Amino acid sequence: xxxxxxxxxxxxxxxxxxxxxxxxxxxxxxxxxxxxxxxxxxxxxxxxxxxxxxxxxxxxxxxxxxxxxxxxxxxxxxxxxxxxxxxxxxxxxxxxxxxxxxxxxxxxxxxxxxxxxxxxxxxxxxxxxxxxxxxxxxxxxxxxxxxxxxxxxxxxxxxxxxxxxxxxxxxxxxxxxxxxxxxxxxxxxxxxxxxxxxxxxxxxxxxxxxxxxxxxxxxxxxxxxxxxxxxxxxxxxxxxxxxxxxxxxxxxxxxxxxxxxxxxxxxxxxxxxxxxxxxxxxxxxxxxxxxxxxxxxxxxxxxxxxxxxxxxxxxxxxxxxxxxxxxxxxxxxxxxxxxxxxxxxxxxxxxxxxxxxxxxxxxxxxxxxxxxxxxxxxxxxxxxxxxxxxxxxxxxxxxxxxxxxxxxxxxxxxxxxxxxxxxxxxxxxxxxxxxxxxxxxxxxxxxxxxxxxxxxxxxxxxxxxxx
Numbered sequence: 001x002x003x004x005x006x007x008x009x010x011x012x013x014x015x016x017x018x019x020x021x022x023x024x025x026x027x028x029x030x031x032x033x034x035x036x037x038x039x040x041x042x043x044x045x046x047x048x049x050x051x052x053x054x055x056x057x058x059x060x061x062x063x064x065x066x067x068x069x070x071x072x073x074x075x076x077x078x079x080x081x082x083x084x085x086x087x088x089x090x091x092x093x094x095x096x097x098x099x100x101x102x103x104x105x106x107x108x109x110x111x112x113x114x115x116x117x118x119x120x121x122x123x124x125x126x127x128x129x130x131x132x133x134x135x136x137x138x139x140x141x142x143x144x145x146x147x148x149x150x151x152x153x154x155x156x157x158x159x160x161x162x163x164x165x166x167x168x169x170x171x172x173x174x175x176x177x178x179x180x181x182x183x184x185x186x187x188x189x190x191x192x193x194x195x196x197x198x199x200x201x202x203x204x205x206x207x208x209x210x211x212x213x214x215x216x217x218x219x220x221x222x223x224x225x226x227x228x229x230x231x232x233x234x235x236x237x238x239x240x241x242x243x244x245x246x247x248x249x250x251x252x253x254x255x256x257x258x259x260x261x262x263x264x265x266x267x268x269x270x271x272x273x274x275x276x277x278x279x280x281x282x283x284x285x286x287x288x289x290x291x292x293x294x295x296x297x298x299x300x301x302x303x304x305x306x307x308x309x310x311x312x313x314x315x316x317x318x319x320x321x322x323x324x325x326x327x328x329x330x331x332x333x334x335x336x337x338x339x340x341x342x343x344x345x346x347x348x349x350x351x352x353x354x355x356x357x358x359x360x361x362x363x364x365x366x367x368x369x370x371x372x373x374x375x376x377x378x379x380x381x382x383x384x385x386x387x388x389x390x391x392x393x394x395x396x397x398x399x400x401x402x403x404x405x406x407x408x409x410x411x412x413x414x415x416x417x418x419x420x421x422x423x424x425x426x427x428x429x430x431x432x433x434x435x436x437x438x439x440x441x442x443x444x445x446x447x448x449x450x451x452x453x454x455x456x457x458x459x460x461x462x463x464x465x466x467x
């Protein structure tokens with residue numbers, strides 16, 4: 001529903017569901033990209049070749065990226081363009097893009113970021129500088145590759161029928177959109193949004209490798225398929241959280257590889273986690289998951305305790321090196337962290353202060369619903385019955401369950417967990433795929449996942465809006 005203060009909505013009448021026809025592009029994508037991958041997952045028991053698995057993962061990237069866009073076409077391409085640009089400009093739903101456009105020098109920006117935080121009352125006040133730099137980078141890419149901007153400009157021109165002035169008026173109606181933004185910044189904003197979405201769609205690669213590391217290539221492809229159809233990752237494609245989800249998945253894969261003998265991967269995983277923490281403190285959840293995996297391996301196989309300790313030390317060293325390097329470059333790291341925590345704790349950055357008790361169970365319900373009921377049920381059943389296909393996937397399943405419980409009881413998040421816990425999606429996908437590999441009959445409940453996704457896309461307005 002549109003906020004009365006904003007007086008603007010992508011849909012003229014928010015209480016009417018989207019017309020079913022708006023799902024046609026998404027359905028065509030599911031048939032063209034999703035159906036062949038599902039066939040690969042259910043094919044006879046012969047091993048899946050590396051080439052077929054690669055094709056499957058490539059199709060899933062196209063499917064995920066395509067669904068990110070087409071699931072929000074309730075008001076057509078023009079409405080999608082307007083909402084995407086306005087939500088990217090808005091200081092409430094984003095804020096990082098606007099801050100990125102004002103960077104004159106990266107070094108000075110990092111050194112003075114703690115002061116920027118105290119002057120901002122929205123998103124920037126709650127995040128380290130990596131969140132802003134994540135939007136600064138695609139702006140530099142667009143300047144270096146002008147042909148990309150030209151192609152996107154042509155697409156926008158067709159989508160809005162050449163009515164740039166009308167589109168700009170709609171985009172700037174919400175009061176949270178800075179008036180300094182000009183019509184020339186519409187294409188860069190759209191490019192930055194698509195850049196973040198593409199990073200989020202890339203999660204299918206590390207998720208495939210997670211599933212394959214603990215099972216077969218077919219298990220990996222199924223894990224990637226599940227990650228591609230998770231509603232929360234698709235509905236929040238305009239948020240930085242989807243890019244962090246992908247980086248967190250690579251970090252988790254590094255720890256899995258490290259416990260399998262490739263110790264260097266633990267340091268690389270820690271470095272990736274350090275980048276995540278310098279972008280959002282919510283990355284502490286995926287960081288805890290990485291440590292929990294090593295501990296789960298040690299708990300199930302006591303002979304691996306020394307290996308687990310070494311992996312955790314290397315992981316921590318990688319994270320400390322990255323955070324330390326940022327501090328040496330001039331970032332007031334301790335003050336930035338204090339500012340973030342203060343903004344969340346006091347609600348001075350527009351955050352909502354909620355009571356602890358009801359959210360202990362509402363958080364879990366929220367996350368499970370937007371993860372997908374079939375997806376969540378199959379993974380949970382496999383964990384409860386301890387019937388996953390391999391030891392690594394069993395350890396991963398117990399690690400993500402323990403991490404989820406710890407995050408929930410900590411009270412760090414009270415609502416919006418479908419977005420804040422996106423970093424746990426890859427582990428759940430791998431665990432669910434392991435449950436199916438152990439008992440093939442579990443595959444069929446998962447076929448309901450696209451139906452739930454479609455119904456939610458029809459019923460929900462865009463999850464990321466400019467107000």
